[in-house]
Amino acid sequence: MALDSYFTPTKGGDTAFTVNPPKIKFGRGVINEVGSDAKALGMSRVALFTDPDVGKLAFVDKARESLEAAGMDVAVYDAVEVEPTDRSFKESTRFAAEGDFDGYISVGGGSVMDTCKAANLYATHPADLLAYVNAPIGEAKPVPGPLKPHIACPTTFGTASECTAMSIFDLLEMEVKTGLSNMHLRPSLGIIDPESLETLAPPVVAANGFDVFSHAIESLTAVPYTRRAAPEDPSQRPVYQGANPMSDLNCLEAIRLVGRNLVDAVNNPTPDLYEALAFSGMLAGIGFGNAGCHLPHAMSYAVAGLVRDYQPRGWPSNHPMVPHGISVIVNAPAVFRRTGPACPERHLKAAAAMGADITGADPDTAGDLLADRVAEMMQATGMPNGLGGVGYSEDDLDALTDRAFAQQRLTNMAPITVDKGVLRSLFEEGLRYW
Numbered sequence: 057m058a059l060d061s062y063f064t065p066t067k068g069g070d071t072a073f074t075v076n077p078p079k080i081k082f083g084r085g086v087i088n089e090v091g092s093d094a095k096a097l098g099m100s101r102v103a104l105f106t107d108p109d110v111g112k113l114a115f116v117d118k119a120r121e122s123l124e125a126a127g128m129d130v131a132v133y134d135a136v137e138v139e140p141t142d143r144s145f146k147e148s149t150r151f152a153a154e155g156d157f158d159g160y161i162s163v164g165g166g167s168v169m170d171t172c173k174a175a176n177l178y179a180t181h182p183a184d185l186l187a188y189v190n191a192p193i194g195e196a197k198p199v200p201g202p203l204k205p206h207i208a209c210p211t212t213f214g215t216a217s218e219c220t221a222m223s224i225f226d227l228l229e230m231e232v233k234t235g236l237s238n239m240h241l242r243p244s245l246g247i248i249d250p251e252s253l254e255t256l257a258p259p260v261v262a263a264n265g266f267d268v269f270s271h272a273i274e275s276l277t278a279v280p281y282t283r284r285a286a287p288e289d290p291s292q293r294p295v296y297q298g299a300n301p302m303s304d305l306n307c308l309e310a311i312r313l314v315g316r317n318l319v320d321a322v323n324n325p326t327p328d329l330y331e332a333l334a335f336s337g338m339l340a341g342i343g344f345g346n347a348g349c350h351l352p353h354a355m356s357y358a359v360a361g362l363v364r365d366y367q368p369r370g371w372p373s374n375h376p377m378v379p380h381g382i383s384v385i386v387n388a389p390a391v392f393r394r395t396g397p398a399c400p401e402r403h404l405k406a407a408a409a410m411g412a413d414i415t416g417a418d419p420d421t422a423g424d425l426l427a428d429r430v431a432e433m434m435q436a437t438g439m440p441n442g443l444g445g446v447g448y449s450e451d452d453l454d455a456l457t458d459r460a461f462a463q464q465r466l467t468n469m470a471p472i473t474v475d476k477g478v479l480r481s482l483f484e485e486g487l488r489y490w
């Protein structure tokens with residue numbers, strides 16, 4: 057393909073990609089317009105989803121005041137669990153079903169937006185929880201039709217749940233992270249107000265920034281859509297299509313914004329820096345929403361799930377956890393050293409976008425250049441030093457490998473062939489970076 061040699065046609069490979077941009081409103085102070093937007097979507101009785109911590113912030117008051125000023129009847133649900141589970145999804149669905157709402161507003165991070173998507177789905181199209189959950193854990197039944205309108209208002213910039221058609225949760229009895237993935241889950245509108253980031257602690261900004269970066273780099277280096285088998289039925293083309301020319305544009309710019317602004321935003325924040333990061337999160341969200349993530353995210357579910365005693369600074373949690381952005385980025389440099397040779401040009405472009413000097417660089421070193429630059433930024437923003445920094449050792453490699461190997465929807469998107477041996481060696485190389 058003249059666009060980029062990465063998309064050279066292959067025998068039996070797909071020849072088309074789709075562009076499904078989300079509907080977004082972006083800018084400082086736009087949370088004050090949520091009432092007008094809800095009215096335009098035909099809402100009159102709304103459920104406002106948040107969590108106990110975000111619910112105390114003035115940002116939620118602004119949303120509520122705007123909704124009430126527009127004549128909405130507002131019922132607040134502030135019991136969303138951070139890292140939601142099937143149990144918390146069921147509780148929020150009960151609230152949604154009993155309230156007979158004609159619209160949903162979510163104000164919070166990924167957990168809040170994902171819980172709101174699920175409650176809207178199961179209240180609108182009642183079914184057993186596993187009915188719509190991704191196979192093989194769930195039955196992956198098609199969602200029968202559109203949901204009630206949902207306006208998602210993120211208060212972080214990592215997850216991009218306002219842009220995506222998925223919802224992630226922990227299935228307690230199987231001790232596994234799984235999710236729902238269907239175009240009907242995508243919010244009707246995302247309201248991205250960079251002022252919402254001003255209350256985030258610096259380590260949270262760092263973790264979110266690396267999550268954005270990883271969404272972008274994983275989408276950029278995912279297997280190209282032309283190498284994924286063409287669907288027999290065009291309606292069965294997957295949401296996650298592989299790298300494609302449209303997501304490339306979003307992702308490279310997202311990487312450039314993170315590379316240029318993240319270290320300062322963590323150590324010396326200003327409203328302009330928050331604006332740049334909020335925009336980078338949106339761009340990467342659109343990118344990975346149409347392309348897909350691979351190894352750092354596949355590995356992250358194992359890193360988060362097997363946590364023993366790591367307690368991050370800056371999070372309002374009083375129990376051990378590895379926050380999402382951290383559980384992703386501790387794997388990333390090891391992955392780039394391995395994926396570099398599969399698509400060196402893409403790793404080189406990403407290294408330059410992150411701020412590395414690539415003058416005269418040999419493409420054979422592209423993965424290492426990117427890995428070194430990311431490790432340097434991790435140090436500059438106080439991130440843990442690899443898996444060892446969040447409490448893992450050589451003794452954990454087998455358990456981490458087994459858990460990550462179960463994430464085949466993600467590992468299959470990698471530009472290299474992934475078996476257990478590859479995963480184990482990536483975890484081993486990720487134990488320490490400096």
Ligand SMILES: [Fe+2]
Nearest residue numbers: 215267271384
């Ligand atoms: Fe992520």
